[in-house]
Amino acid sequence: MARREKHTSLRSRMIIALLVLTTLLLLLSGTLVHLLTEVWWFETVGFSSIFWTILIGKSLIWLGTFVLFALFLWWNLRLAIGTTPTDVEQLLLRHRSLRYRSFSFLEGRDLNTYVQSFSKYIGLVVIIFISLIAAGASVGNWETILKYLHASDFGNADPVYQQDIGFYIFQLPFYESLRNCFFALLVCALMISVPVYILKGSIYPGRSWKNLVSGQTKTHLSILLAAIVLLIAISFWLERYDLLYSQEGVVFGAGYTDVHARLLSLWIMSLGALALAALFIVSVWQNSTALPIYGIGLYLVALVIFRGVYPWFQQQFIVEPNELAKEKPYIANNIELTKQAYGLDTVQRLQYPAKTQLNQQVLQENQGTIDNIRLWDYRPLLSTYRQLQEIRLYYKFTGVDIDRYTLNGNYQQVMLSPRELSYEQVPQRARTWVNQRLKYTHGYGLGSDPVNWAHYQAIAMR
Known part of the structure; x- marks a missing residue:
């Protein structure tokens, strides 16, 4: 009897596995047909190596991004769950005093264990969802990554930073994509950690804003915020190179205001972001969260002054009164690089003497x-x-x-x-x-x- 039940159970599992496999094949049939057609097509025209390079590159990018997001977000979730919780009973009393009645179903339970289990399972679902979205979005950068891995020099440098033109074609887009990826990763980690801390009572709005968080919660969130601000500093540093694509001046590319005002403001904002990141780290050893909050306010004021007011003042009162003289070197740069781009810098000029008499001999020649x-x-x-x-x-x-x-x-x-x-x-x-x-x-x-x-x-x- 037991053997028969075992045989029936095995047969049921095989049927379920077969149904799951059939469903997956049906769902992926369109993709598989398209993939097979592409393989045949590239093989026919003799470019199968290109097809496999792109396919393998996309697959590795998808897998790497998924693993990176999943592991980092899971580590942050575990870190948030594992920190010492506040008294959940006191938390419920606070919520009840604010007329939150939805916590009555928790009475009589091990509340800390319940909160940890709830956070872990819900967080796992959210992490998988976010990782899938991030992995799918990262595949669009396959060409940027492959160009970075196979970069080459152009042999010509830009007139502002003296960087080879190849840097702007191969390296800079990759660095910007990498920055965007890590910025999204850190923001997602913050979005996952903060709700867990709120649910556990480690962050409670009823406290003073100077003591909103403390202990291990403060350490964790301060490090995440410091990393985000560090990426902002890197963003301002990379944005210096984007000035070569500026359309603010009389010609396309860096102009007088870009080089003498916006470039300086980007350096200041980048260094200011580094200082702000340091304040978040220092606040870990402080009893109050006021230091980074004051730093954020000061940084926003500096952002308005150096990114808005200062370039405007430079353009209105220094450039426009004598625009031709100020912009002349940058117009020359634009003309020279345009010649290089179209291959006109190597044109040879030959003089052909004009003939003023037309006769039969000229027609024959x-x-x-x-x-x-x-x-x-x-x-x-x-x-x-x-x-x-x-x-x-x-x-x-x-x-x-x-x-x-x-x-x-x-x-x-x-x-x-x-x-x-x-x-x-x-x-x-x-x-x-x-x-x-x-x-x-x-x-x-x-x-x-x-x-x-x-x-x-x-x-x-x-």
Whole structure:
């Protein structure tokens, strides 16, 4: 009898496992089909290594972020739960005095154990949820991370910080993404820890604001807040490089006010944030929380002055009265870097003496130029293409371009227009999966004419 019950139990577990596996396969079937199709496609065009590099990179980023958030948040939750609680009975009395009647169901229980268990299980669910969201969001940074890991120098430096241009393409976006990740991590840790401390009574609004928290609770929260403020200091330090993308001046990029006012204000705010972080650490050994609170107030005042008032004053009373002289070096930087970006800094200038006399000999010497004098106007030519070569309703000429080719050994300027496919004009009965994805994928043919030909037979379809 026992053997039969054991066999039935094993069979039930196998059925449940099979149902779970089938459900997972059904839920993931669309993703698996898409993944398999992508693998085949990349292998067909010879870029399978790129596909696997991106896929493995995304997977490692997702896994690393999930583990980081889950472990750090769980450690903070355990730390908050494990600190010495205040008297929960006294906490309930305080709440009742404030007419909170929802705690009556806790009477007669081990309240500390109940609060710890409740915080642990609810916190675990919240941690998993937050970790999944963070991991999914971090996957979007796969290109930033891979570019950082395979960074290279451009060989040109910016005129303000003398950093290689590659730093702004490869390193800076990675540092900013890393900062955002850790900032979100610390804020989430704070959001998980504070409710636990409130539930345990370690943070009670009825106390004086100078003694709102104390003991191990104060140490934990002070360290988290110090780390957040430290990241704010790093943010201001990184923002210095973003001044090169400033649009506040007369030209795109760093201007006079950016270099002489905003840059200084960013240094001051970064150093001020470091000092504020130090105040949070020092407050761990103080009996009062007033020190960091005063520091926050002072820092906000400095933020308004140095990030708002000072740059405005510099722009209004120093730059604008003599704007051309102040901005001239930065306009020159903008022009020089624009030339470098478009490869115009290596252009060689050659002088060609002009000939003022036109005769038969000059025409013969420049026959190549004469043969490429454009006679056609693109508008009537486009109409001609449409009338003569839109053989089917689903063919369409959208525009005429000019290009140059070597034809029969001669360099020839031509006007050309590709014959595209208009999907809207394909008959409904022909819009099958095969036709839309394998057959009617692009246009067919190219109309082209030398620019100096004028004959009804000149149109050539290739």
